[in-house]
Each structure stands twice: as C-alpha cells, then as structure tokens.
Amino acid sequence: xxxxxxxxxxxASAAAFGADRQFDRLVSAVEARFGARQxxxxxxxxxxxxxxxxxxxxxAGFRLAVFEDLKFDADGDGAALDRIMASASEGLHPLVRVRxxxxxxxxxxxxxxxxxxxxxxxxxxxxxxxxxxxxxxSMDAMVRALGEPARTGKxxxx
Amino acid sequence: xxxxxxxxxAVLSSAWAQEIKLxxxxxxxxxxxxxxxxxxxxxxxxQLAGKFLSDxxxxxxxxxxxxxxxxxxxxxxxxxxxxxxxxxxxxxxxREQLKAPAWSRIVGVTSKTExxxxxxxxxxxxxxxxxxxxxxxxxxxxxxxxxxxxxxDDLSALGGQFGIPKVDAPKSKGKEEE
Numbered sequence: 001x002x003x004x005x006x007x008x009x010x011x012a013s014a015a016a017f018g019a020d021r022q023f024d025r026l027v028s029a030v031e032a033r034f035g036a037r038q039x040x041x042x043x044x045x046x047x048x049x050x051x052x053x054x055x056x057x058x059x060a061g062f063r064l065a066v067f068e069d070l071k072f073d074a075d076g077d078g079a080a081l082d083r084i085m086a087s088a089s090e091g092l093h094p095l096v097r098v099r100x101x102x103x104x105x106x107x108x109x110x111x112x113x114x115x116x117x118x119x120x121x122x123x124x125x126x127x128x129x130x131x132x133x134x135x136x137x138s139m140d141a142m143v144r145a146l147g148e149p150a151r152t153g154k155x156x157x158x
Numbered sequence: 159x160x161x162x163x164x165x166x167x168a169v170l171s172s173a174w175a176q177e178i179k180l181x182x183x184x185x186x187x188x189x190x191x192x193x194x195x196x197x198x199x200x201x202x203x204x205q206l207a208g209k210f211l212s213d214x215x216x217x218x219x220x221x222x223x224x225x226x227x228x229x230x231x232x233x234x235x236x237x238x239x240x241x242x243x244x245x246x247x248x249x250x251x252x253r254e255q256l257k258a259p260a261w262s263r264i265v266g267v268t269s270k271t272e273x274x275x276x277x278x279x280x281x282x283x284x285x286x287x288x289x290x291x292x293x294x295x296x297x298x299x300x301x302x303x304x305x306x307x308x309x310x311d312d313l314s315a316l317g318g319q320f321g322i323p324k325v326d327a328p329k330s331k332g333k334e335e336e
Contacts, residue, residue, distance in 0.1 A: 093198075093200055093202060093203060094196075094198050095197070095198060095199070095203070096195070096196065096197050096198075097194075097195070097196040098193065098194070098195050098196075099188070099191075099193065099194045100192070100193045101191070101192050101193065102192045102193055102239075103193075111203065113202065114202055114203075114205065114206045118206075139206065139209070142206065
C-alpha cells in the first residue's frame with residue numbers, strides 16, 4: 001500500500017515536472033541568450049491561487065516570467081529567437097507567430113496535446129522586455145483561441 | 159467573397175510541410191514586411207475544435223464533418239508599410255508547385271486593388287486533397303494552405319463556425335473568372 005502511494009506520488013511529480021519543462025527551458029534560454037533576469041512579481045502565488053479557484057476565462061493556472069533589460073534587437077535577433085523557441089517548445093504544437101516591426105515585438109503561441117486541460121505557452125519579446133507565460137486552459141477556452149488564432153496572437157502582441 | 163474565402167481558410171488552416179514548400183523569396187518578404195502573422199493548425203488542433211461543434215445544430219454538424227476531413231491549415235500574412243514592396247513575381251516559385259496535373263487553378267480574379275487565386279489539389283471523386291489561396295492586395299499578401307479532404311462546396315458550410323463569416327464559395331470546379 002505504502003509502495004503504491006509512493007509510486008503514485010512519484011508519477012504525479014514526474015507528470016507535473018514534465019508539464020512545465022517547456023516553460024523552464026524557455027526561461028533559461030532567454031536568460032542565457034539575452035542576458036536578462038526575471039523580474040520578481042509580488043503576490044504571484046495569490047494570483048495563481050485565485051486563477052485555480054475562480055478559473056477566469058477558462059484558465060486553470062498559470063506561470064509567468066517577466067524580463068527587463070533584455071538585450072533583444074527586433075531586427076537582428078529574429079532568427080536566433082526562432083531557434084530558441086523551436087528548441088524550448090519541443091513537444092508542443094506551434095499555433096501562432098506574429099512579428100511586428102511596427103511595434104518592434106515578436107509573439108509566439110504554442111499549445112500542448114489535447115486534453116481536458118490543455119497547456120498554452122505564450123512568449124512576447126519587445127524592446128528591452130519579454131514575457132513568458134504558461135496557461136492551463138479548459139477545452140472551451142482553448143477552442144475559443146483556436147477559432148481565431150490570428151486574433152489571439154495579435155491580442156498577446158499588444 | 160474573395161476576402162471571405164481567405165478568412166475562412168485563415169481561421170481553419172499544415173500543408174506546407176507535407177506538400178507545398180515556401181520559397182526562399184518569402185523570407186525576403188518577411189524581412190520587408192511591417193508585420194507577419196503565421197498561423198498553423200495541425201490535425202490535433204482541428205480535431206479539438208471539431209469536438210466542440212454540436213451534432214444537433216445542422217450548421218455545426220456540417221462543419222464538424224468537414225473539419226474531420228482536414229489535416230491542417232497554414233496561413234501566412236504579410237503586411238507592408240507601403241505599396242510596391244512585393245510583386246506578383248515573388249509568388250512565381252510558389253505557383254511553380256501548383257501546376258497540373260496535381261493542381262488546378264479554379265479561381266483567378268484580378269482587379270486594380272486585389273488579386274485572388276485559388277488552387278485545388280485533385281483527389282478521389284469530387285473531393286479535393288488540398289487547397290491553396292493567394293490573396294494579394296497593394297499592402298497585404300495572404301497565402302493560405304488547407305490539406306485534407308474537402309470539397310469546394312464545403313467552404314460555404316464552414317461560414318459562421320469558429321468565428322468564420324458566412325461564405326459564398328464557388329459551387330464547383332468551374333471556369334476561371336478573370
């Protein structure tokens with residue numbers, strides 16, 4: 001019985017670890033490539049708890065990393081960013097990529113495998129700052145995003 | 159109608175990887191564009207979308223049936239700051255891939271402000287195995303690729319789903335409009 005519980009606990013931990021690996025890989029890659037450190041966001045734990053309970057817009061949890069003083073050149077670093085995103089997002093499906101020279105911002109959205117709760121990884125890179133977010137979405141919310149993918153991409157790009 | 163068809167395909171649309179290769183000229187276009195938007199919906203995502211369409215509603219049921227036959231949708235949009243930043247010759251390498259006998263052009267509309275071309279890939283019977291839509295405006299270029307089985311008539315039924323506007327698609331493989 002005890003062994004079973006331990007096995008279950010290990011399995012759950014492994015699943016949780018696996019679920020977040022793309023987020024962690026991307027955060028590490030951004031720090032390494034663009035010389036940026038994450039900005040501390042106060043009350044993040046409280047906000048995440050609220051999201052898990054209230055599920056606003058079908059979100060069932062999130063992780064967020066905000067970077068400042070990013071050494072990112074929207075004109076010259078595009079190819080490097082594409083490579084970083086392709087590597088970090090391994091295991092996810094690309095959905096939208098928006099490159100805006102007008103706003104000097106790049107946005108990427110990836111989705112996880114289809115399930116009751118599906119992961120969406122969103123990353124935006126602009127002049128001097130970047131945001132990486134992983135959201136656990138209900139299927140309803142995911143379908144809404146799939147219905148208008150270009151709009152979803154532009155929304156996050158703003 | 160032309161814009162509506164492009165929008166339908168845009169909302170629905172990974173055929174590049176399987177059948178159509180984006181020519182290197184497109185990278186140059188991306189470098190010149192003010193904004194580019196790439197949308198990729200693979201079969202997994204399309205099936206997910208299909209699960210949420212109701213069997214009870216006739217329109218949704220039809221759309222669900224159509225989505226079930228699709229393998230993927232890819233959309234690339236380039237927005238330019240001013241006119242003349244691209245030419246139709248930039249599309250030549252893409253058009254080279256859309257030639258008979260596998261592909262046929264069913265719509266070609268040319269006007270002063272907009273050019274639209276629709277190409278179909280032949281499949282069994284009346285079904286088609288893929289569709290490519292090129293919509294060129296002075297400051298915007300959109301290329302859409304749908305892979306999977308779909309009939310031209312199905313395009314109309316997809317209107318109103320996933321936020322897709324109602325579409326009056328060409329009724330069948332007809333003559334080109336010029």
